[in-house]
Amino acid sequence: MRITCPYCGERGNDEFSYLGDASVVRPDPASPNASEAFYDFAYERRNVAGPMQELWYHAAGCHAWLVVTRDTRTHEIFEVKSAQDVALERQKSAGAAQ
Amino acid sequence: MLSSERYSIFSVLAEALRGQTGWKPAWRKATPKPSYDIVIVGGGGHGLATAYYLAKRYGNANVAVVEKGWIGSGNVGRNTTIVRSNYLLPGNIPFYETSMKLWEGLEQDLNYNAMVSQRGVLNLYHSDGQRDAYARRGNAMRLHGIDAELLDHNAVRAMYPWLNYDNARFPIKGGLLQRRGGTVRHDAVAWGYARGADRLGVDIIENAEVTGFRIENGKIAGLETTRGFIGANKVGLAVAGNSSRVAALAGMTLPIESHVLQAFVSEGIKPFIDGVVTFGAGHFYISQSDKGGLVFGGDIDGYNSYAQRGNLPVVEDVLEGGMALMPRIGRVRLLRSWGGIMDMSMDGSPIIDRTPIDGLYFNGGWCYGGFKATPASGLCFAHLLARGEPHEVAKAYRLDRFRTGHMIDEKGMGNQPNLH
Numbered sequence: 001m002r003i004t005c006p007y008c009g010e011r012g013n014d015e016f017s018y019l020g021d022a023s024v025v026r027p028d029p030a031s032p033n034a035s036e037a038f039y040d041f042a043y044e045r046r047n048v049a050g051p052m053q054e055l056w057y058h059a060a061g062c063h064a065w066l067v068v069t070r071d072t073r074t075h076e077i078f079e080v081k082s083a084q085d086v087a088l089e090r091q092k093s094a095g096a097a098q
Numbered sequence: 099m100l101s102s103e104r105y106s107i108f109s110v111l112a113e114a115l116r117g118q119t120g121w122k123p124a125w126r127k128a129t130p131k132p133s134y135d136i137v138i139v140g141g142g143g144h145g146l147a148t149a150y151y152l153a154k155r156y157g158n159a160n161v162a163v164v165e166k167g168w169i170g171s172g173n174v175g176r177n178t179t180i181v182r183s184n185y186l187l188p189g190n191i192p193f194y195e196t197s198m199k200l201w202e203g204l205e206q207d208l209n210y211n212a213m214v215s216q217r218g219v220l221n222l223y224h225s226d227g228q229r230d231a232y233a234r235r236g237n238a239m240r241l242h243g244i245d246a247e248l249l250d251h252n253a254v255r256a257m258y259p260w261l262n263y264d265n266a267r268f269p270i271k272g273g274l275l276q277r278r279g280g281t282v283r284h285d286a287v288a289w290g291y292a293r294g295a296d297r298l299g300v301d302i303i304e305n306a307e308v309t310g311f312r313i314e315n316g317k318i319a320g321l322e323t324t325r326g327f328i329g330a331n332k333v334g335l336a337v338a339g340n341s342s343r344v345a346a347l348a349g350m351t352l353p354i355e356s357h358v359l360q361a362f363v364s365e366g367i368k369p370f371i372d373g374v375v376t377f378g379a380g381h382f383y384i385s386q387s388d389k390g391g392l393v394f395g396g397d398i399d400g401y402n403s404y405a406q407r408g409n410l411p412v413v414e415d416v417l418e419g420g421m422a423l424m425p426r427i428g429r430v431r432l433l434r435s436w437g438g439i440m441d442m443s444m445d446g447s448p449i450i451d452r453t454p455i456d457g458l459y460f461n462g463g464w465c466y467g468g469f470k471a472t473p474a475s476g477l478c479f480a481h482l483l484a485r486g487e488p489h490e491v492a493k494a495y496r497l498d499r500f501r502t503g504h505m506i507d508e509k510g511m512g513n514q515p516n517l518h
Contacts, residue, residue: 013409019514020514020515020516021355044351045342045351072356
């Protein structure tokens with residue numbers, strides 16, 4: 001499995017370390033259901049069989065956090081983005097929704 | 099004429115005289131009935147053991163096991179066959195020791211040769227700190243009446259003189275030995291439990307994949323399969339590796355990620371490793387099968403996967419561990435490598451519990467310790483299904499323990515499944 005880092009190019013997956021599901025977002029501690037939301041955030045996982053957005057860290061390269069869209073059934077990689085860009089997009093769409 | 103139904107030296111001799119014409123299939127190819135009292139989803143080691151103990155110990159043979167492929171086609175045929183009960187934490191020790199005791203009587207109980215071989219499991223330590231940790235683990239085991247011996251350098255050298263003791267970075271200082279640990283022929287465990295359950299009246303239904311659950315007023319009524327609807331008063335899930343996918347059909351999310359673990363076997367060579375040896379500085383464990391192949395493995399690949407195959411960096415890492423520990427295997431050729439899908443739970447320990455859906459029970463989250471747990475997992479899950487309450491030795495394996503803070507985290511890694 002090889003991951004194409006947007007900064008460094010295509011590299012072997014041993015250069016990267018894995019955190020997990022990138023769709024998991026830290027909830028607002030001030031929200032009324034914060035306790036339940038933090039339980040979901042910390043422990044519950046959708047554990048997708050198919051294309052999944054994941055957080056990878058380019059530890060032996062540029063030290064960037066990446067959001068990799070990868071099929072968990074075949075290890076095929078569809079898209080790699082900077083995690084910062086993904087977070088900014090999310091903020092933007094959340095702002096637009098308000 | 100002697101019957102071939104019960105296996106013995108006499109049935110083997112009788113069949114020899116009869117030209118091996120009298121053997122019958124070890125289990126029936128059952129077709130599903132409209133309904134059962136209990137349906138177990140998953141015809142692997144755990145599901146078949148559950149069905150066997152339900153019929154044998156809890157007197158309920160109105161049971162079916164549904165399996166999407168053929169029985170034993172998942173992790174029970176993909177592991178490195180090691181059994182041991184060298185755990186540290188109170189929630190785990192009695193459970194795994196129950197399993198060890200069941201392994202010791204398994205073949206007589208099942209009338210099936212599962213090649214249970216208590217050849218000893220030796221965990222090597224390479225530093226003073228690691229020795230202290232192993233001494234603590236050994237003491238915890240002995241306090242629970244489990245055998246454990248802390249060996250020094252010389253005692254290990256007497257057992258395995260050819261290990262690499264003077265590795266500059268990871269010298270072998272000694273090991274923790276559980277002599278009752280060992281290996282069991284993994285496929286025979288599935289076949290033995292299948293035969294045992296079948297003979298007590300359990301229906302084993304292969305090629306029946308679950309496609310949905312029928313839930314009425316919050317209670318399970320049965321399940322939809324590729325071989326039609328099967329009614330059930332109770333349903334037990336024993337589908338580790340695919341737990342999240344099956345639970346999602348019932349609308350549940352689990353504290354589990356699926357990860358791939360690779361294993362390897364070499365060409366057959368003359369006997370030279372008579373026990374199970376594990377490297378304490380990396381992650382590498384090895385034993386030699388009765389056919390002569392070296393059977394070994396290491397860590398999970400570390401990312402979510404349902405692929406049943408891994409990637410090369412972990413292959414390299416495992417083989418480096420092997421070469422650091424026993425350089426003499428360097429010229430042995432690798433025969434096969436393969437992957438199995440593990441339910442990695444959020445604390446590295448399993449779950450055997452009720453679910454929020456009445457009549458639906460869950461068994462999973464085995465991480466990569468599922469094979470050694472097979473008999474106790476079956477017994478405890480059968481107890482839960484039959485009695486509606488957890489077995490004494492499995493009561494810590496609750497589904498809600500993450501919510502209540504009662505995690506059983508042997509490695510102390512927290513909620514990061516790929517690190518357990």
